[in-house]
Amino acid sequence: MRQFYLLFFLLSVTINAQVVQDDFEGSGTITSWFGDNCGMNYNYANPYSQSINTSNTVLEYSDIGGQYANVRFDVGSNFDFSLKNTFSLKIYLPSSGLTGTQNNQVSLKLQDGTIAQPWTTQSEIIKPLVLDAWQEVTFNFDEDNYVNLDQTSLPPSQRIDFNRVVIQVNGENNFDAVIAYIDDVLFYETTSNDPIYDNLVWSDEFDTNGAISNSNWHHQTQLPNGGSWYNGEIQHYTNRIDNAFVNGGFLNILAKKETYTNQGYTKQYTSARLNSKFAFTYGKVEVRAKLPTGVGTWPAIWMLGKNINEDGGYWDIQGNGTTSWPACGEIDIMEHWGSNQNFVQSAMHTPSSSGNTVNHGGQTIATASSDFHVYTLTWTPEKMVFSVDGVIHYTYNPAIKDASTWPFDADQYLLLNIAIQPSIDPNFTESAMVIDYVRVYQESTLSVSGIDVDKKVFAYPNPTSSDLNIQINDTNQLQGELQILDVSGRLVKQQQFEVNGTRLVYNVSSLGSGLYFMKLVFNNGTSKTVKFIKK
Structure with missing residues (x-):
C-alpha cells in the first residue's frame, strides 16, 4: 500500500x-x-x-x-x-x-x-x-x-x-x-484513462421458454480424466432440460439430488455447466442473478481463456485448446458457497497465484438467495474491477503485468454453473441459480476515436430526462449548429442554436434513453462537444 x-x-x-x-x-x-x-x-x-x-x-x-x-x-x-x-x-x-x-x-x-x-x-x-x-x-x-x-x-x-x-x-x-x-x-482523476464500455455487443435476455439458446450456449458435460470434476465436486453436468431451462424470462440452472449414470460413472447429484459461444477481450459483464441455497452448493459466474485445453469445452472442440490452466487465466466474477450464505466473492487465478489464490475479495449480500443482484466485472487493459449492485469489493491491478500475473490480453468466455461439494447437506433436494440476463458491453467506435469531448463545456443535470443546460465558459461565439449523435456516431437531431449569455438550454425529452454526444458547431468553424445521458 x-x-x-x-x-x-x-x-x-x-x-x-x-x-x-x-x-x-x-x-x-x-x-x-x-x-x-x-x-x-x-x-x-x-x-x-x-x-x-x-x-x-x-x-x-x-x-x-x-x-x-x-x-x-x-x-x-x-x-x-x-x-x-x-x-x-x-x-x-x-x-x-x-x-x-x-x-x-x-x-x-x-x-x-x-x-x-x-x-x-x-x-x-x-x-x-x-x-x-x-x-x-x-x-x-x-x-x-x-x-x-x-x-x-x-x-x-x-x-x-x-x-x-x-x-x-x-x-x-x-x-x-x-x-x-x-x-x-x-x-x-478518472476520466482520461478508463475506457467507456457503453456498447452492448452480446447478451441473452432469456425470453424464450424451454431449452437454452443453442446459438448462445454450449452444455459442457464431458468428465475430466478420472471421472470426477475438479475440486472434489461430486455432480454430473448434464445437457437435459431438467438441469437448465428458461421459464418466464429467467434462466434456471437447477442442481438436483438424483441418481444419474453417464460416461460409465454413477453419481447422486446433477447440475449444468454452460459455456458461452461468445468470447471477447476487455469490456463490462453484467449478470443479474439470484443464488441457490444449501450447504455444499457452489454456484459461479466466471470466465476462462478461450485457449484453455479442456476436453469437452466449447472452445476446445473448436480447435482453440492450446494452453493449460491456470496459464489461460481464470476470472471469477461471482462465487458463492452455501456454507457461507450471505457472502459472495470474486477471485483471479493466474500462474502467479491459483487454486487457493491470494487475489480475491468479497462482500456480504444479505439477500443473495432471496433477491436478484447485479454482478459486474469491468475488464480494462489495466485492471479488473468487481462489484455487486454498483458497490465495488475487489480490484485486481498488479504492478507488473506479464504472462504470470496478467494472461488477460486475449479472449475469454463466460461460464455459468452450480457445483456440488462433498459437504452437501444430506437433506438437500434441489436449488437453482436464477438468471435474469447476461450482458457484455465494449467500447463503441465513437467512444474510442470518433469524437473529442471538451472538458471546458459542462452539461447539467447529467443524466437528465428533460432540460439539459450547457455551460460554455471559453468562447465568444453565440450562434451555430447543434448536432446530437448517438453512440454509433449517427446524427439523430440537428438544429440552429443561439447561446444566451454563457448558457444553452436543450430539451432532450424527444430522445430515447441512452448515451449521446452534443456537438456545437459555431459559425466561425470551431466546435465543442459534450457527452450526456438521457434517462
Missing part, C-alpha cells in the same frame, strides 16, 4: 501540485482531520484486516449520538476539478456498532471552509453501504448524482470554491450511534 501511494505521489507532482491522500500509516498528505460531534482516531489498529484491506492502521469513526456527527479535513488550495474529479475511500461498517434504523450509507460533502457557515456552499454525493465487509466507494463529481444545498449553485465540477471535505456515515439530524472504519482516502 505504501509503495502505491509513493508512486502516486511522484507521478502527481509532475501533473498537479495538489496531492490529497491518507492511508493512516504515516505517509498521508492530510494533516487537518477533525471530528464534529464525532470521536475520531486516525491511528487505530485495523480490527478487520481482511479482503481488500489488510493494512495495519485505519481511521476509527465513532459517532456516539451526535446530531450532526462527521469527520472532515481542509486542504491548502481549492480543488481543481478540471484536472481531478473523484474521491475514493475504503470503509467497514460493522453491524454491531449501529443503533437506530438509519439507511446504511456514506456521504462525501464538499464545502468552502473559509466562510462562517461553510455548509451553505455544500455539494454532496451519497453512496449505499453494505454491513460487515470492507468496500471501496468512489465519489465522482463529474458523473455521479449530487445534491447542492443551494439549488442555484453551479454543478460541483464547475466550481472553484471547495477546500473542505466532510465524510458522514448514516446521515445526520439523528442521535443514533455509528462505529465505522475508514482507510485509503484519495483524490484523483
Whole structure:
C-alpha cells in the first residue's frame, strides 16, 4: 500500500501540485482531520484486516449520538476539478456498532471552509453501504448524482470554491450511534484513462421458454480424466432440460439430488455447466442473478481463456485448446458457497497465484438467495474491477503485468454453473441459480476515436430526462449548429442554436434513453462537444 501511494505521489507532482491522500500509516498528505460531534482516531489498529484491506492502521469513526456527527479535513488550495474529479475511500461498517434504523450509507460533502457557515456552499454525493465487509466507494463529481444545498449553485465540477471535505456515515439530524472504519482516502482523476464500455455487443435476455439458446450456449458435460470434476465436486453436468431451462424470462440452472449414470460413472447429484459461444477481450459483464441455497452448493459466474485445453469445452472442440490452466487465466466474477450464505466473492487465478489464490475479495449480500443482484466485472487493459449492485469489493491491478500475473490480453468466455461439494447437506433436494440476463458491453467506435469531448463545456443535470443546460465558459461565439449523435456516431437531431449569455438550454425529452454526444458547431468553424445521458 505504501509503495502505491509513493508512486502516486511522484507521478502527481509532475501533473498537479495538489496531492490529497491518507492511508493512516504515516505517509498521508492530510494533516487537518477533525471530528464534529464525532470521536475520531486516525491511528487505530485495523480490527478487520481482511479482503481488500489488510493494512495495519485505519481511521476509527465513532459517532456516539451526535446530531450532526462527521469527520472532515481542509486542504491548502481549492480543488481543481478540471484536472481531478473523484474521491475514493475504503470503509467497514460493522453491524454491531449501529443503533437506530438509519439507511446504511456514506456521504462525501464538499464545502468552502473559509466562510462562517461553510455548509451553505455544500455539494454532496451519497453512496449505499453494505454491513460487515470492507468496500471501496468512489465519489465522482463529474458523473455521479449530487445534491447542492443551494439549488442555484453551479454543478460541483464547475466550481472553484471547495477546500473542505466532510465524510458522514448514516446521515445526520439523528442521535443514533455509528462505529465505522475508514482507510485509503484519495483524490484523483478518472476520466482520461478508463475506457467507456457503453456498447452492448452480446447478451441473452432469456425470453424464450424451454431449452437454452443453442446459438448462445454450449452444455459442457464431458468428465475430466478420472471421472470426477475438479475440486472434489461430486455432480454430473448434464445437457437435459431438467438441469437448465428458461421459464418466464429467467434462466434456471437447477442442481438436483438424483441418481444419474453417464460416461460409465454413477453419481447422486446433477447440475449444468454452460459455456458461452461468445468470447471477447476487455469490456463490462453484467449478470443479474439470484443464488441457490444449501450447504455444499457452489454456484459461479466466471470466465476462462478461450485457449484453455479442456476436453469437452466449447472452445476446445473448436480447435482453440492450446494452453493449460491456470496459464489461460481464470476470472471469477461471482462465487458463492452455501456454507457461507450471505457472502459472495470474486477471485483471479493466474500462474502467479491459483487454486487457493491470494487475489480475491468479497462482500456480504444479505439477500443473495432471496433477491436478484447485479454482478459486474469491468475488464480494462489495466485492471479488473468487481462489484455487486454498483458497490465495488475487489480490484485486481498488479504492478507488473506479464504472462504470470496478467494472461488477460486475449479472449475469454463466460461460464455459468452450480457445483456440488462433498459437504452437501444430506437433506438437500434441489436449488437453482436464477438468471435474469447476461450482458457484455465494449467500447463503441465513437467512444474510442470518433469524437473529442471538451472538458471546458459542462452539461447539467447529467443524466437528465428533460432540460439539459450547457455551460460554455471559453468562447465568444453565440450562434451555430447543434448536432446530437448517438453512440454509433449517427446524427439523430440537428438544429440552429443561439447561446444566451454563457448558457444553452436543450430539451432532450424527444430522445430515447441512452448515451449521446452534443456537438456545437459555431459559425466561425470551431466546435465543442459534450457527452450526456438521457434517462
